[in-house]
Amino acid sequence: MKIRIVSSKDEIGTLKSGDKIIHLAFRPSNKDIMTLISRCSSVQAIHIPGSYKKTLSEKNNLKF
DSSP states (O other): OOEEEEOSGGGGGGOOTTOOEEEEOSOOOHHHHHHHHHHOTTOOEEEOOHHHHTTSOGGGOOOO
């Protein structure tokens, strides 16, 4: 299975609905994560570097 690396917010628009594992190489906002999830309905995993997890809002109910 391929890991899709997304380096910027602009690349979220290039994701395909079949992308299942995604690595975010930028500090995403809650809106970026929700856009990614709605664009890739079959996503199984989103990897975010540990240093970025601390800055995400807990309002989005994502579990890390």
